[in-house]
Amino acid sequence: MAAQRPIAVLGAGSWGTALAALLARNGVATRLWGRDTAQMAAMAASGRNARYLPDLDLPASLTYSDDLAAAVADARIVLVVTPSHAFGDLLARIAPMLPADAGVVWASKGFEPGTGRFLHEVAAELLGDRHAQAVLTGPSFAREVVQGLPTAVTIHSPDAAFATAVARDFHSPTFRAYTGTDMLGAGLGGAMKNVLAVAVGVSDGMGMGLNARAGLITRGLAEVLRLNRALGGQPETIMGLAGLGDLVLTCTGDLSRNRRLGLALGHGVPLDEAVREIGQVVESLQTAEEVMRLARRHDVELPISALVEKALRGEITPTEGVRLLLSREQKPEFR
């Protein structure tokens, strides 16, 4: 029998490693690419990711590479899991290397920095309709996925058959992969929850209480729905795993780096110190600005996201942010 063509996972941080481990455990031939030669050699030798998930064993069948061309050469699917700021550059590099029939999936959450373009818009420009495209998103902390704890995600593609085929590779007894066709809503939900998690983290860090947390999550959800409506996404997507599901996880789970940034700011830790302490990608640092760029372009009011953007720029303190939010005028809940 011919050997199964592999899935190439690009990006050996916590999420790329976790998804590669999941695929390998599912019996899918999987190759994990990272840009750091020493790190990839150490992972191959130890079967662990010492920097991002140091205490967790990875499946023995997982293979490792620091050679991008070799990693994607015979792949049937390429899964991109870099931070969103590196997405466009990496896609441009691999576009000429891809096998003609390879599909491209990404699990990064955010926008193209400086333009506010969605990752599916960047992919469409770089890949055209030459390769099927999908996004994997939803409430999923890398550590819990490697630990085999139950997780549900959603995979969206304009090509429903491709989304279903991709979901088959990921689906397992502890990892439910749902499917959909709304790239815009899926991308927006995954990006905005990171910004809103900072607000909830600040509130929790300042000891504002559980009522405030629930209020912020709910009014945050209203912001995602409002921008989604203006952009033409489907409301169901925002009420599902890609929106509400990930918003609740990221706003309440202490494994979230974006929530932890907010907690630190709420405790009075300076921004640069908090970012250094977290030591991993904190997508809200760029996403807050890009969300507000989109909101201004479409004339949509996002009070919580706007204050997070200001706080991350150092223009207001967390205390001023809370005062500004609480001093807003009375209004109907739904518009």
Ligand SMILES: NC(=O)C1=CN([C@@H]2O[C@H](COP(=O)(O)OP(=O)(O)OC[C@H]3O[C@@H](n4cnc5c(N)ncnc54)[C@H](OP(=O)(O)O)[C@@H]3O)[C@@H](O)[C@H]2O)C=CC1
């Ligand atoms: N962690 C999680 O639980 C989840 C993360 N995500 C999303 O996945 C994406 C990746 O996050 P995550 O893995 O957690 O981040 P980490 O901070 O854990 O790791 C980032 C990884 O990206 C690599 N990287 C950074 N810049 C580049 C580049 N220019 N080219 C190639 N590789 C690069 C880093 O390499 P190096 O070590 O050499 O710097 C590192 O391996 C983010 O968009 C995040 O929002 C989504 C769901 C869950």
Ligand SMILES: O=C(CO)COP(=O)(O)O
């Ligand atoms: O996207 C995530 C969970 O779904 C991870 O969140 P953080 O990037 O805030 O850690």
